[in-house]
Amino acid sequence: GESVGLHLPTLSVQEGDNSIINCAYSNSASDYFIWYKQESGKGPQFIIDIRSNMDKRQGQRVTVLLNKTVKHLSLQIAATQPGDSAVYFCAENNAGNMLTFGGGTRLMVKP
Amino acid sequence: GAVVSQHPSRVICKSGTSVKIECRSLDFQATTMFWYRQFPKQSLMLMATSNEGSKATYEQGVEKDKFLINHASLTLSTLTVTSAHPEDSSFYICSARGTGGLMSYGYTFGSGTRLTVV
Numbered sequence: 001g002e003s004v005g006l007h008l009p010t011l012s013v014q015e016g017d018n019s020i021i022n023c024a025y026s027n028s029a030s031d032y033f034i035w036y037k038q039e040s041g042k043g044p045q046f047i048i049d050i051r052s053n054m055d056k057r058q059g060q061r062v063t064v065l066l067n068k069t070v071k072h073l074s075l076q077i078a079a080t081q082p083g084d085s086a087v088y089f090c091a092e093n094n095a096g097n098m099l100t101f102g103g104g105t106r107l108m109v110k111p
Numbered sequence: 112g113a114v115v116s117q118h119p120s121r122v123i124c125k126s127g128t129s130v131k132i133e134c135r136s137l138d139f140q141a142t143t144m145f146w147y148r149q150f151p152k153q154s155l156m157l158m159a160t161s162n163e164g165s166k167a168t169y170e171q172g173v174e175k176d177k178f179l180i181n182h183a184s185l186t187l188s189t190l191t192v193t194s195a196h197p198e199d200s201s202f203y204i205c206s207a208r209g210t211g212g213l214m215s216y217g218y219t220f221g222s223g224t225r226l227t228v229v
Contacts, residue, residue, distance in 0.1 A: 008152050034218065043117070043204050043220040044155070089154060091218075098145060099206070099218055101155045 008087060010106040019077040019109075023090035023102045028071060030100075032093035035064060035075045037086045038104075044089060047075070077107075085109045113139050115207045117221025124195055124228055132190045132224045134205030140185035141207035145218075146178070149202040161188055195228040202226075 013019045025033065031052045036044035050057045050064045050073075057064050063076040073090050090102040114137040124130050134144060143162050147155040159175075161167040161182035169175045179191040188207075192199055205221040
């Protein structure tokens, strides 16, 4: 999702459901992508990454999908738990070898 | 795993004073360190990139004389906010990237510094 001014888009899910967080990236030359989780007052925490020569990568309870044709990245969280509540950012490693962050999406998990 | 320590976690300073924030890579050598700024409910915005032993590269709109960056060793980078004003109040986060192999894409983030200028 993209941020609009000072308002982060929010995804609200029920505990145990699956969550899908989307991200549109900007640079077709980006070769590496990362999803981060950020809790209030803390730095970003690495969740999962994917290189541009892949279209899917799975981790523990998380899956990242990459669609280079439309420059879209998604993060799927299976069996979402209250501890997953946080802000999630996608980031792209561009040709300058630095990370550019997306706007972020707030995930709220209802017990 | 790679760990980046950022200190202090919180600082309150008076307008006109300077504040130094440290970023250390604890178990790897960081050839490149990045400094980000984050306002409430917003994303991380890259301020500058620093390579060990050379001058930092600042992003457009970031005043290099106000945000002094020093990357004197492979494990330490500092950001000094000079003559701080209330509008400099923000969450500052550093990131370090190591050398070669699996670390070459390994961006590791510090825990952030909440700066409040009063």
